[in-house]
Amino acid sequence: xxxxxxxxxxxxxxxxxxxxxxxxxxxxxxxxxxxxxxxxxxxxxxxxxxxxxxxxxxxxxxxxxxxxxxxxxxxxxxxxxxxxxxxxxxxxxxxxxxxxxxxxxxxxxxxxxxxxxxxxxxxxxxxxxxxxxxxxx
Amino acid sequence: xxxxxxxxxxxxxxxxxxxxxxxxxxxxxxxxxxxxxxxxxxxxxxxxxxxxxxxxxxxxxxxxxxxxxxxxxxxxxxxx
Numbered sequence: 001x002x003x004x005x006x007x008x009x010x011x012x013x014x015x016x017x018x019x020x021x022x023x024x025x026x027x028x029x030x031x032x033x034x035x036x037x038x039x040x041x042x043x044x045x046x047x048x049x050x051x052x053x054x055x056x057x058x059x060x061x062x063x064x065x066x067x068x069x070x071x072x073x074x075x076x077x078x079x080x081x082x083x084x085x086x087x088x089x090x091x092x093x094x095x096x097x098x099x100x101x102x103x104x105x106x107x108x109x110x111x112x113x114x115x116x117x118x119x120x121x122x123x124x125x126x127x128x129x130x131x132x133x134x135x136x137x
Numbered sequence: 138x139x140x141x142x143x144x145x146x147x148x149x150x151x152x153x154x155x156x157x158x159x160x161x162x163x164x165x166x167x168x169x170x171x172x173x174x175x176x177x178x179x180x181x182x183x184x185x186x187x188x189x190x191x192x193x194x195x196x197x198x199x200x201x202x203x204x205x206x207x208x209x210x211x212x213x214x215x216x217x
Contacts, residue, residue, distance in 0.1 A: 032217045049146065050145075050216070051143060051145055051193075051211070054190055054193035054194075054209065079216060090216075091217050114217050115214070115216060115217045116214070118214060118216050119190070119209070119211050119214055119216075120216030121146035121147075121212065121214060122216070132146045132147045132215070133213075134147070134212070134213045
């Protein structure tokens with residue numbers, strides 16, 4: 001299991017490689033990217049911050065649950081913080097499993113739980129103002 | 138008794154700092170701390186549904202605080 005909160009660019013291919021395993025017939029990679037708008041407002045950049053030690057701890061608990069619920073073989077989660085521009089990778093989640101269904105489901109579980117409980121926040125900076133995102137997508 | 142209070146996102150802006158030393162009473166629950174904080178920092182009333190973590194674990198409002206606990210106020214999270 002590799003869990004990191006980073007302040008530089010995420011290497012998605014390195015995440016995929018680190019989740020690969022000889023017994024894995026499937027590797028699923030989810031990439032969360034910075035979108036250029038929120039409900040019609042033009043986004044210039046996002047500013048992410050995290051309570052880093054707790055974020056790593058909670059992500060570890062989520063990944064352990066995913067591992068036992070879906071029989072995942074390897075899991076890599078890298079989340080970026082700091083200032084991100086449109087198109088940048090904010091998060092990469094790579095998981096492997098013997099077969100594809102477990103890998104898809106396990107990967108979805110991790111991103112869904114991350115959005116509920118991991119102490120990471122984003123401030124959206126628009127052309128006409130800024131706001132912390134508070135409604136859960 | 139003395140606790141360390143970590144603040145993030147909207148909470149940090151409402152309180153005006155990311156780390157605060159806060160005095161509360163022996164045996165105070167998280168709920169009691171929340172009341173005291175709302176009195177001192179009126180801006181917190183604007184933050185919807187914030188939670189608390191103690192020593193990096195989410196806790197409920199009944200949780201009893203101890204000296205030197207690392208307490209964090211967790212506004213709605215928005216990672217990913």
